[in-house]
Amino acid sequence: xxxxxxxxxxxxxxxxxxxxxxxxxxxxxxxxxxxxxxxxxxxxxxxxxxxxxxxxxxxxxxxxxxxxxxxxxxxxxxxxxxxxxxxxxxxxxxxxxxxxxxxxxxxxxxxxxxxxxxxxxxxxxxxxxxxxxxxxxxxxxxxxxxxxxxxxxxxxxxxxxxxxxxxxxxxxxxxxxxxxxxxxxxxxxxxxxxxxxxxxxxxxxxxxxxxxxxxxxxxxxxxxxxxxxxxxxxxxxxxxxxxxxxxxxxxxxxxxxxxxxxxxxxxxxxxxxxxxxxxxxxxxxxxxxxxxxxxxxxxxxxxxxxxxxxxxxxxxxxxxxxxxxxxxxxxxxxxxxxxxxxxxxxxxxxxxxxxxxxxxxxxxxxxxxxxxxxxxxxxxxxxxxxxxxxx
Amino acid sequence: xxxxxxxxxxxxxxxxxxxxxxxxxxxxxxxxxxxxxxxxxxxxxxxxxxxxxxxxxxxxxxxxxxxxxxxxxxxxxxxxxxxxxxxxxxxxxxxxxxxxxxxxxxxxxxxxxxxxxxxxxxxxxxxxxxxxxxxxxxxxxxxxxxxxxxxxxxxxxxxxxxxxxxxxxxxxxxxxxxxxxxxxxxxxxxxxxxxxxxxxxxxxxxxxxxxxxxxxxxxxxxxxxxx
Numbered sequence: 001x002x003x004x005x006x007x008x009x010x011x012x013x014x015x016x017x018x019x020x021x022x023x024x025x026x027x028x029x030x031x032x033x034x035x036x037x038x039x040x041x042x043x044x045x046x047x048x049x050x051x052x053x054x055x056x057x058x059x060x061x062x063x064x065x066x067x068x069x070x071x072x073x074x075x076x077x078x079x080x081x082x083x084x085x086x087x088x089x090x091x092x093x094x095x096x097x098x099x100x101x102x103x104x105x106x107x108x109x110x111x112x113x114x115x116x117x118x119x120x121x122x123x124x125x126x127x128x129x130x131x132x133x134x135x136x137x138x139x140x141x142x143x144x145x146x147x148x149x150x151x152x153x154x155x156x157x158x159x160x161x162x163x164x165x166x167x168x169x170x171x172x173x174x175x176x177x178x179x180x181x182x183x184x185x186x187x188x189x190x191x192x193x194x195x196x197x198x199x200x201x202x203x204x205x206x207x208x209x210x211x212x213x214x215x216x217x218x219x220x221x222x223x224x225x226x227x228x229x230x231x232x233x234x235x236x237x238x239x240x241x242x243x244x245x246x247x248x249x250x251x252x253x254x255x256x257x258x259x260x261x262x263x264x265x266x267x268x269x270x271x272x273x274x275x276x277x278x279x280x281x282x283x284x285x286x287x288x289x290x291x292x293x294x295x296x297x298x299x300x301x302x303x304x305x306x307x308x309x310x311x312x313x314x315x316x317x318x319x320x321x322x323x324x325x326x327x328x329x330x331x332x333x334x335x336x337x338x339x340x341x342x343x344x345x346x347x348x349x350x351x352x353x354x355x356x357x358x359x360x361x362x363x364x365x366x367x368x369x370x371x372x373x374x375x376x377x378x379x380x381x382x383x384x385x386x387x388x389x390x391x
Numbered sequence: 392x393x394x395x396x397x398x399x400x401x402x403x404x405x406x407x408x409x410x411x412x413x414x415x416x417x418x419x420x421x422x423x424x425x426x427x428x429x430x431x432x433x434x435x436x437x438x439x440x441x442x443x444x445x446x447x448x449x450x451x452x453x454x455x456x457x458x459x460x461x462x463x464x465x466x467x468x469x470x471x472x473x474x475x476x477x478x479x480x481x482x483x484x485x486x487x488x489x490x491x492x493x494x495x496x497x498x499x500x501x502x503x504x505x506x507x508x509x510x511x512x513x514x515x516x517x518x519x520x521x522x523x524x525x526x527x528x529x530x531x532x533x534x535x536x537x538x539x540x541x542x543x544x545x546x547x548x549x550x551x552x553x554x555x556x557x558x559x560x561x562x563x564x565x566x567x568x569x570x571x572x573x574x575x576x577x578x579x580x581x582x583x584x585x586x587x588x589x590x591x592x593x594x595x596x597x598x599x600x601x602x603x604x605x606x607x608x609x610x611x612x613x614x615x616x617x618x
Contacts, residue, residue, distance in 0.1 A: 301497075305498040306472045
């Protein structure tokens with residue numbers, strides 16, 4: 001008796017008791033579906049997060065300097081010189097100085113944050129100018145009271161995107177709008193369009209900071225980001241001689257961290273879903289044991305007709321594997337549909353991964369064979385006379 | 392064909408041991424029709440199990456076609472059952488969820504015969520017992536006599552030399568029982584060796600030789616009719 005015949009027999013006995021077969025499969029169906037749903041949703045979430053990070057700039061390195069006073073410090077000019085020395089790898093470096101201010105246009109009056117940067121910032125962040133120009137060297141050098149605003153600010157305060165030349169009051173000082181950025185995030189409040197850039201030399205006055213502590217560095221390509229990070233670290237170490245006085249983080253590292261975190265999360269969730277598969281497997285074993293008992297006489301008849309222990313065993317193992325792999329199939333179909341639906345509801349693109357499907361399916365077949373083995377072994381060991389006498 | 396030498400089958404041990412077979416010596420030649428007769432508990436079923444390679448003796452040797460079967464392992468015994476023996480049981484022992492044809496095919500399946508060849512042989516066996524039109528029916532749709540004929544067809548399908556019939560008429564009324572017995576003796580006429588186990592002397596009278604078993608021993612062995 002070969003595997004194909006065992007399979008035909010298995011299909012027959014599954015069909016003979018549909019309800020029982022379905023209930024037996026249920027554990028596997030739920031387990032497989034759970035694995036696929038969880039993996040695809042977590043994948044969807046992590047892709048969404050990584051996309052967000054990547055749009056924030058995968059080639060960026062953030063520098064934070066805590067070293068204070070004395071001779072051991074780094075100035076924006078030092079950083080710019082450093083950038084020029086490494087212009088093969090670095091697009092540019094800009095200080096980033098955040099200042100909490102009051103914005104006022106006519107009578108409209110709001111607390112907000114302005115960001116002080118230099119002329120390289122546009123290339124670093126790949127900003128698109130909608131109208132006017134970005135900050136220039138001369139603005140930074142002469143502390144000109146000029147600003148570049150995001151589309152939300154333009155819409156909110158001037159009700160038009162063409163407001164170059166208008167004045168905006170920052171903490172009581174008039175700043176001239178020299179440029180408006182292209183809309184990039186739907187002009188929502190708090191989005192990337194809700195932004196005001198001024199020369200960092202002005203921002204340090206507004207924030208009352210003496211030293212500049214944070215910089216953003218852009219590498220020429222995202223493959224160079226690790227190299228640039230290393231360069232910056234070496235440079236800062238040569239100045240401070242103590243790596244505790246500054247931190248250098250690459251956005252790419254954050255992506256890695258998210259990846260790692262999501263990997264752990266996936267492992268935990270799949271582990272939990274795996275418990276369901278295990279329970280499903282035990283269900284199969286249980287029903288196979290019942291089936292062996294019920295079919296004791298049949299086993300005896302088969303043995304008297306020349307069935308070898310292997311024939312009986314393969315019949316029951318194949319039956320268990322067929323049950324669980326059919327459960328696996330149904331679970332895959334159910335899991336794929338549900339994960340797409342769940343993804344829609346949660347607002348993430350949850351694509352069922354081929355890997356998850358393959359793994360879930362092979363695990364379900366393996367579970368059937370593993371948990372079918374013990375009952376099958378029991379069946380194959382039955383003594384033909386006892387089995388024939390059994391009622 | 393069959394050569395039993397000092398066969399003992401002992402259950403339990405020490406004081407509580409039961410000697411189901413207590414030194415049986417029996418030889419059956421090719422083409423014989425032997426009835427083994429005895430009361431229930433006489434050891435005739437144990438003898439049938441051993442002759443049918445369903446069980447092995449505690450002591451003694453059993454040669455089937457000159458081959459020592461008593462020292463074979465489970466797999467070899469299964470092979471002997473499948474290739475050389477055909478069983479006819481009192482309870483027919485058909486598998487209810489398989490069709491008549493599939494039941495008859497079963498011993499051929501375990502001989503790894505090809506499906507088409509299997510089908511052909513099974514059909515010719517069914518024709519022999521006169522039930523070719525019932526091939527697609529299920530055992531529960533047939534009468535007792537028909538079911539017993541299906542089980543005979545199954546025993547014949549593999550074309551074994553030895554047919555073992557264990558109370559083949561036990562579950563049938565006397566009329567159908569007689570038909571079945573006539574059919575079995577016609578098989579013997581065609582040259583098959585038949586061993587018939589029964590407690591019923593009138594059934595045993597169909598055979599050509601009667602062996603009586605009592606308390607695990609052969610008490611008489613007589614040829615009642617020459618082949």
